[in-house]
Amino acid sequence: MSGTDIAKAYDPKLVEQRWYQAWLDARAFAGVADPAKAPFCIVIPPPNVTGVLTMGHVLNNTIQDILTRRARQEGKAVLWLPGTDHAGLATQSRVERELKKEGLDRRRMGREAFFQRVVEWRDKHGGIIIEQLKRLGCSCDWSRTVHTLDPAYSRAVLTAFVKLYERGYIYRGKRMVNWCPASQTALSDEEVIPKPQKGSLYHMRYEIVERPGEYIQIATTRPETLMGDTAVAVHPDDPRYANLRGAHVWRPFPRAQIPIIFDTAVDKDFGSGALKVTPAHDKVDFEIGQRHHLPIIEVIDAAGKLNELAGEEFMGLERFKARKLAAQKLNELGLLIKEDPYENNVGFSERADVPIEPRLSEQWFLKYPRIEEAKAAVRDGHIKFWPEHWSKVYLNWLDKIQDWCISRQVWWGHRIPVWYKKGADRNDAQNRHVSLDGPPDPQNWEQDEDSLDTWASSWLWPFATMGWPAPDAKQAQELDFWYPTNDLVTGPDIIFFWVARMIIAGLEFMRPGESLDRRIPFKNVYFTGIIRDKQGRKMSKSLGNSPDPLDLIDQYGADGLRFGTMNSAPQGNDILFDETNVELGRNFCNKLWNAARFRQMQGPTEKNGTIDAILNHFDAGIADADDQAILARLAETLDAVARDFAKYEFNTATQNLYAFFWGDFCDWYLEVAKARSGDEGTLKHVRAVQDLCLRQFLLLLHPFMPFITEELWHGLGFGAEGTFIQNAGAGTGAELLAKLATVGFKPDASAAAEIAGLREFVSQARALKAQFNLAARRDLKFALAANPHQAGTLARHGEKLRRLAGAAEVDLLAANREAPAGAAAVITPLGTLYLDLAGAVDKNAERARLAKEIEKLDKVIAGSEAKLANEAFTAKAPANVIEGARKQLADNQAKREELRRLLEALK
RNA sequence: GGGGGAGUAGCUCAGUUGGUUAGAGCGCCUGCUUCACACGCAGGAGGUCCAGGGUUCGAGUCCCUGCUCUCCCACCA
Numbered sequence: 007m008s009g010t011d012i013a014k015a016y017d018p019k020l021v022e023q024r025w026y027q028a029w030l031d032a033r034a035f036a037g038v039a040d041p042a043k044a045p046f047c048i049v050i051p052p053p054n055v056t057g058v059l060t061m062g063h064v065l066n067n068t069i070q071d072i073l074t075r076r077a078r079q080e081g082k083a084v085l086w087l088p089g090t091d092h093a094g095l096a097t098q099s100r101v102e103r104e105l106k107k108e109g110l111d112r113r114r115m116g117r118e119a120f121f122q123r124v125v126e127w128r129d130k131h132g133g134i135i136i137e138q139l140k141r142l143g144c145s146c147d148w149s150r151t152v153h154t155l156d157p158a159y160s161r162a163v164l165t166a167f168v169k170l171y172e173r174g175y176i177y178r179g180k181r182m183v184n185w186c187p188a189s190q191t192a193l194s195d196e197e198v199i200p201k202p203q204k205g206s207l208y209h210m211r212y213e214i215v216e217r218p219g220e221y222i223q224i225a226t227t228r229p230e231t232l233m234g235d236t237a238v239a240v241h242p243d244d245p246r247y248a249n250l251r252g253a254h255v256w257r258p259f260p261r262a263q264i265p266i267i268f269d270t271a272v273d274k275d276f277g278s279g280a281l282k283v284t285p286a287h288d289k290v291d292f293e294i295g296q297r298h299h300l301p302i303i304e305v306i307d308a309a310g311k312l313n314e315l316a317g318e319e320f321m322g323l324e325r326f327k328a329r330k331l332a333a334q335k336l337n338e339l340g341l342l343i344k345e346d347p348y349e350n351n352v353g354f355s356e357r358a359d360v361p362i363e364p365r366l367s368e369q370w371f372l373k374y375p376r377i378e379e380a381k382a383a384v385r386d387g388h389i390k391f392w393p394e395h396w397s398k399v400y401l402n403w404l405d406k407i408q409d410w411c412i413s414r415q416v417w418w419g420h421r422i423p424v425w426y427k428k429g430a431d432r433n434d435a436q437n438r439h440v441s442l443d444g445p446p447d448p449q450n451w452e453q454d455e456d457s458l459d460t461w462a463s464s465w466l467w468p469f470a471t472m473g474w475p476a477p478d479a480k481q482a483q484e485l486d487f488w489y490p491t492n493d494l495v496t497g498p499d500i501i502f503f504w505v506a507r508m509i510i511a512g513l514e515f516m517r518p519g520e521s522l523d524r525r526i527p528f529k530n531v532y533f534t535g536i537i538r539d540k541q542g543r544k545m546s547k548s549l550g551n552s553p554d555p556l557d558l559i560d561q562y563g564a565d566g567l568r569f570g571t572m573n574s575a576p577q578g579n580d581i582l583f584d585e586t587n588v589e590l591g592r593n594f595c596n597k598l599w600n601a602a603r604f605r606q607m608q609g610p611t612e613k614n615g616t617i618d619a620i621l622n623h624f625d626a627g628i629a630d631a632d633d634q635a636i637l638a639r640l641a642e643t644l645d646a647v648a649r650d651f652a653k654y655e656f657n658t659a660t661q662n663l664y665a666f667f668w669g670d671f672c673d674w675y676l677e678v679a680k681a682r683s684g685d686e687g688t689l690k691h692v693r694a695v696q697d698l699c700l701r702q703f704l705l706l707l708h709p710f711m712p713f714i715t716e717e718l719w720h721g722l723g724f725g726a727e728g729t730f731i732q733n734a735g736a737g738t739g740a741e742l743l744a745k746l747a748t749v750g751f752k753p754d755a756s757a758a759a760e761i762a763g764l765r766e767f768v769s770q771a772r773a774l775k776a777q778f779n780l781a782a783r784r785d786l787k788f789a790l791a792a793n794p795h796q797a798g799t800l801a802r803h804g805e806k807l808r809r810l811a812g813a814a815e816v817d818l819l820a821a822n823r824e825a826p827a828g829a830a831a832v833i834t835p836l837g838t839l840y841l842d843l844a845g846a847v848d849k850n851a852e853r854a855r856l857a858k859e860i861e862k863l864d865k866v867i868a869g870s871e872a873k874l875a876n877e878a879f880t881a882k883a884p885a886n887v888i889e890g891a892r893k894q895l896a897d898n899q900a901k902r903e904e905l906r907r908l909l910e911a912l913k
Numbered sequence: 914g915g916g917g918g919a920g921u922a923g924c925u926c927a928g929u930u931g932g933u934u935a936g937a938g939c940g941c942c943u944g945c946u947u948c949a950c951a952c953g954c955a956g957g958a959g960g961u962c963c964a965g966g967g968u969u970c971g972a973g974u975c976c977c978u979g980c981u982c983u984c985c986c987a988c989c990a
Contacts, residue, residue: 226990502986599949
């Protein structure tokens with residue numbers, strides 16, 4: 007911006023792209039590991055490379071950008087390391103959908119061809135999100151962008167696998183997994199979404215072998231699995247079945263004897279208290295089966311169809327059709343007692359949205375290392391969680407942690423680096439080869455078909471992005487410099503998926519033998535809330551309730567979106583998204599823009615306006631209470647925002663910024679400045695105060711609104727050519743006051759109170775005018791019966807008061823002079839203010855108003871009197887509280903006296 | 914079932930270690946082209962701080978009980 011031809015309204019489109027390009031051209035975001043500076047590093051939670059920006063990303067990345075920009079301002083060596091995630095199953099599913107349209111199938115294409123196809127798809131659709139993050143203003147070091155399937159990163163992932171295998175943490179096992187029959191892969195517990203389903207509870211009966219004609223009653227929702235039953239279980243304390251120890255029942259089809267067993271996992275109070283046990287198709291049943299050494303009979307195959315073990319009638323039948331048929335058969339055999347409607351929770355595959363099938367499968371598992379250390383790291387405060395309460399959730403999970411199934415039947419990912427001797431037993435470790443590059447004689451081996459869970463790659467993010475495990479010389483120095491990283495900013499929904507696992511990985515792999523503080527991956531974890539719509543629903547594509555952040559940027563500007571989002575996001579709370587918040591941010595940009603315009607209209611600003619340069623025009627002799635008050639507020643705000651940063655309270659920070667700039671600087675100080683049109687010296691001085699406020703405020707605001715602050719920083723001449731605002735610090739309140747002291751400015755503690763009084767006075771005067779529908783009039787005469795100690799105030803601030811109140815005159819009444827006849831009156835901190843209406847006052851209405859005010863005061867005074875009359879209060883309350891109460895009482899009493907006098911005068 | 918979080922103005926939320934008469938933005942009502950800004954200015958209405966106990970001289974704030982909403986985990990076949 008330059009000269010006087012500045013647009014009336016701020017147009018972010020003209021500014022944002024230009025500055026972002028300038029930052030990129032200057033490599034302003036490059037992380038330089040400068041040992042002379044304190045390190046500050048954030049690694050981005052890698053978004054899905056083919057994803058697009060959501061409001062969740064906006065929240066998350068705005069916070070990260072705020073932290074990194076503030077750190078640069080503080081003179082730290084800053085690295086915000088970006089990257090993307092290959093999102094294994096999600097991406098593979100999308101490409102498979104495309105293939106289906108073309109009539110293709112990944113199995114027929116073969117692994118290599120399919121992988122290549124996904125690579126092409128990724129390269130075509132990937133990276134959009136990176137460009138979108140740039141639109142938001144994110145100051146990542148893009149030259150370091152990492153993708154989880156990059157060669158170096160992939161080697162890190164496989165290295166971790168090999169190391170953990172060698173250390174005995176990884177094993178292959180037949181275990182119950184959440185099998186998705188649609189995608190034909192195992193899912194982690196976290197990828198299974200329980201949904202309430204309406205179905206039936208089938209009550210059936212099995213005949214007791216040892217007592218023909220006697221039956222045991224069993225309830226089940228899944229009769230289609232009964233062919234895989236290998237026992238019936240009851241609770242050992244259940245008196246109804248105590249006499250059945252050692253007994254057996256007849257499984258109706260295929261007809262076979264199966265034992266009655268006793269296990270505490272059975273709920274006595276559910277149904278009849280007897281449970282059919284199908285170890286192959288239910289997690290709990292599998293565990294019971296293990297305890298009782300039951301055989302495992304799989305009757306459902308990978309596609310969710312029944313197999314030959316289920317019997318001829320069921321073979322090939324889809325599982326839900328089989329359910330109907332099984333019920334029908336039971337009924338025909340007279341074994342189905344009843345079928346009740348029943349609602350229960352069924353686990354659904356998050357991606358394919360079909361009921362998962364608990365299924366035994368050969369999988370790779372990780373037994374987590376370092377669990378105790380991972381707990382200690384958070385419990386003992388080496389890693390701080392914000393808000394703190396998430397640490398309970400974290401510790402709770404680690405207490406009940408289960409082995410992690412890390413293999414996925416997916417091709418888009420890191421293929422498990424295990425080879426099996428051709429034709430040999432894969433479960434015999436003798437027949438395996440585990441290494442990064444495979445066996446020397448590959449013709450004799452075949453590699454495991456599975457790939458690793460995506461989280462088994464991203465859990466290495468804080469160090470594998472920096473060159474681990476094979477850093478070159480430069481990387482080694484940087485890893486040493488920036489690890490552990492400072493802050494991690496993420497959603498609490500991935501506290502187990504990602505955060506906990508990164509902690510474990512860091513402790514296991516980084517700097518073996520060194521202290522906990524050196525091995526943890528980050529020092530602070532800030533958990534954002536979840537952005538919801540106005541009805542409190544999670545934002546989702548299917549609901550269509552998620553606004554497109556890019557539309558919002560087009561409409562309101564990136565700064566407006568950022569500020570509005572932060573302003574409405576208190577720490578630890580979910581955010582109900584409301585576009586009016588973004589509007590608030592946009593409006594604030596405009597306010598800032600216009601305050602700068604106003605300043606420029608008063609005269610040119612200096613080039614390279616440092617604080618010292620500005621202070622050349624500051625005249626301590628001219629400085630009055632308004633200057634005192636605004637500079638004190640500026641100093642306060644610098645410190646308040648610093649405190650907010652220390653506590654990660656970004657919404658409090660935006661509120662402090664907003665209140666200072668709009669409420670104090672614009673609403674009061676700039677208005678007052680308009681009235682201080684004395685000599686050239688006064689003008690220069692007042693401009694200097696404005697410049698100080700604008701300069702320090704732009705610095706303080708910059709992390710929240712990077713574009714407009716950069717624009718104004720240069721437009722107002724504060725920044726030298728080729729420099730950026732992110733490299734200048736806002737400083738503390740004390741530093742500002744110290745600078746001011748060098749030009750003879752001494753803080754005056756009473757100034758703030760005096761200005762508060764003036765503001766109240768002006769407000770009262772305006773209200774008085776409004777009461778008589780005279781708000782727009784500027785030719786009215788006021789008279790003030792000043793309080794004794796306020797007589798000088800009017801003299802000092804008369805010009806300002808007249809201008810702000812819109813008064814032609816404010817007469818100072820002599821102590822003994824009568825108030826004008828027929829005037830309306832209001833009590834202000836300066837004294838009683840009369841508005842001369844020359845008899846136009848409705849006396850009855852005025853009396854009613856005064857009486858009402860007196861009545862209100864009566865109540866307050868009565869409360870104060872009662873409190874002060876209470877000996878317990880005067881004996882126990884601290885002196886300053888008692889003093890405050892006394893003063894309040896005295897003030898109110900005096901005010902009431904004056905009101906009574908005014909009432910009397912109206913008679 | 915286990916563990917969190919939250920109930921304050923019509924809406925979304927602040928409210929420091931308990932201490933004057935509980936605040937902001939939006940919305941609403943009234944007025945205003947006042948020489949930066951109508952994305953603005955000015956004035957105003959609007960509150961049983963979920964309910965009931967308790968601690969205290971004093972509770973929106975601390976404790977207990979209950980109610981409502983919400984999230985996470987484990988899930989009853």
